[in-house]
Amino acid sequence: MGQDIDPFRAIAISRRAHDLKEEGRRILHMEFGQPSTGAPQAAIARAHEILDSDAMGYWESRPLKDRISQHYKDSYGVEVSPSRISLTCGASPALVLALASAFSPGDRIAIARPGYVAYRNTVRALNFEPVEIPCGEDVRYQISAAALDALDPAPQGVIIASPANPTGTIIPADELAAIAAVAKAKGIRIISDEIYHGLTYGPAIHSMLEFDPDAYIVNSFSKYFSMAAWRLGWLVSPREGVKRTGAYIGNLFLTAPSLAQHAGLVAMDAREELNGHVEVYRKNRELLLEALPKLGLARIAPPDGAFYIYADVSRFTNDSLGFCLKLLEDTGVATAPGVDFDPVEGHRFIRFSFALSTPEIEEALAKLIPWFGAL
Ligand SMILES: Cc1ncc(COP(=O)(O)O)c(C=O)c1O
Structure with missing residues (x-):
C-alpha cells in the first residue's frame, strides 16, 4: 500500500482565493511560485504555427x-x-x-x-x-x-x-x-x-x-x-x-x-524578454525587503534567487495556515503557509511569492501595511 502524504496546503489557500475572486473580491496571488507573465512572444507565435501545420x-x-x-x-x-x-x-x-x-x-x-x-x-x-x-x-x-x-x-x-x-x-x-x-x-x-x-x-x-x-x-x-x-x-x-x-x-x-x-x-533564445522579467522580480524583491521589516517581519533570509521571501511570523502567530487564511480573508493577499515546507518549524513562517508585476506588489504592500500595523 502507498504511504499517506500531506496535501499541499497552499492549494487550499488558492482555492479560497479563487472563491473570493468569484464573489467579486480583488485578489493578489502571492501563494504560488508562478510567473504572472505568459510564455515568451516568439514561443507563442511558434505554437500558433505548429497548431496549424502539425498533427502532433x-x-x-x-x-x-x-x-x-x-x-x-x-x-x-x-x-x-x-x-x-x-x-x-x-x-x-x-x-x-x-x-x-x-x-x-x-x-x-x-x-x-x-x-x-x-x-x-x-x-x-x-x-x-x-x-x-x-x-x-x-x-x-x-x-x-x-x-x-x-x-x-x-x-x-x-x-x-x-x-x-x-x-x-x-x-x-x-x-x-x-x-x-x-x-x-x-x-x-x-x-x-x-x-x-x-x-x-x-x-x-x-x-x-x-x-x-x-x-x-x-x-x-x-x-x-x-x-x-x-x-x-x-x-x-x-x-x-x-x-x-x-x-x-x-x-x-x-x-x-x-x-x-x-x-x-x-x-530558450528569448533571453531579452525573459531577462526583462528577472528585472521586474529584482525590483519586487527590493520593495519587499525594504517594506517587510517595517511590518515586523524582520527575520528573513534575503533571497539570492527564485522569487520567494520566507518570513518568520512568530511575533503574530503559532498557526501559519490560519494566519494565511485570515490574511487572505481580510486583505485579498494570498500567501503560502510555512507548514507546507517545514512540518516542525513552519507554523511560524509564511512564504510570499513576488512573481507578480511591480504595480501588483505595490498594491499588495498597500494592503499589508495597515493589516500588519493593526495586529
Ligand atoms: C523547487 C521546485 N521544484 C519543482 C517544482 C515543480 O515544477 P514543475 O512545474 O516544473 O513541475 C517546483 C514548483 O514550484 C519547485 O518550486
Whole structure:
C-alpha cells in the first residue's frame, strides 16, 4: 500500500482565493511560485504555427535536447550529451523519474527542512524514507556538506535545490563542491533541482554537474521561462543511468507535450524578454525587503534567487495556515503557509511569492501595511 502524504496546503489557500475572486473580491496571488507573465512572444507565435501545420503525435524533440545540451556548455562549461537528457512534463515528473530509477524501496533520501513540499511527499509516495536535515537561519536554510556528512547512517541519496524554495537562498560553489566530495566518499547519489536557475539577483549560479558529473539534474520551463502550464521540463541522467531512465520514462510518462517542446525550443533564445522579467522580480524583491521589516517581519533570509521571501511570523502567530487564511480573508493577499515546507518549524513562517508585476506588489504592500500595523 502507498504511504499517506500531506496535501499541499497552499492549494487550499488558492482555492479560497479563487472563491473570493468569484464573489467579486480583488485578489493578489502571492501563494504560488508562478510567473504572472505568459510564455515568451516568439514561443507563442511558434505554437500558433505548429497548431496549424502539425498533427502532433508522441514526439521527442531532438533539436530541443541539442539546445539544452548547448545550454550546459554555454552556462556552466560542462559537456552533456543530448542522449543523457530526457524531456518531461515539468520538473515534477523529472523528480519522480530520478528517484524511481536511482533508488530502491526503503532507501533514505536526505532533504533540507524547510524545503519544497513535494520532496518530502514524493519521496514518501515512492516508498523511500525522507531524512530531514533541519536548516535554520544560521545556514541560510540550506544543506551543508558538514550536515550531510554528519548523517549516520549515511543516506543513499540527497536532494539539493539552489536557489531553494521556499527561501531563494543559494549554495555557493565551494559548498557545492564540498557536498559533491562528501557524496562521493559516502556513495550518496545527488539529485540537484535547478528549476530556479536564471532567476538570481547577485551571486553566481552553478550547476551541480560542475562538481559531480554523476548527479541527476532536474529542471523545467515553469519558472525562468514563464511556461508553467505548458508542462515541460527535463532530467539529465548520469551516463550509466541513461538506459534505465529511458525505460522508466517510456513506461511511466511517454513523451512531453509536443506543442510545448516546439515552443520551448524558441523560448530558450528569448533571453531579452525573459531577462526583462528577472528585472521586474529584482525590483519586487527590493520593495519587499525594504517594506517587510517595517511590518515586523524582520527575520528573513534575503533571497539570492527564485522569487520567494520566507518570513518568520512568530511575533503574530503559532498557526501559519490560519494566519494565511485570515490574511487572505481580510486583505485579498494570498500567501503560502510555512507548514507546507517545514512540518516542525513552519507554523511560524509564511512564504510570499513576488512573481507578480511591480504595480501588483505595490498594491499588495498597500494592503499589508495597515493589516500588519493593526495586529
Ligand atoms: C523547487 C521546485 N521544484 C519543482 C517544482 C515543480 O515544477 P514543475 O512545474 O516544473 O513541475 C517546483 C514548483 O514550484 C519547485 O518550486
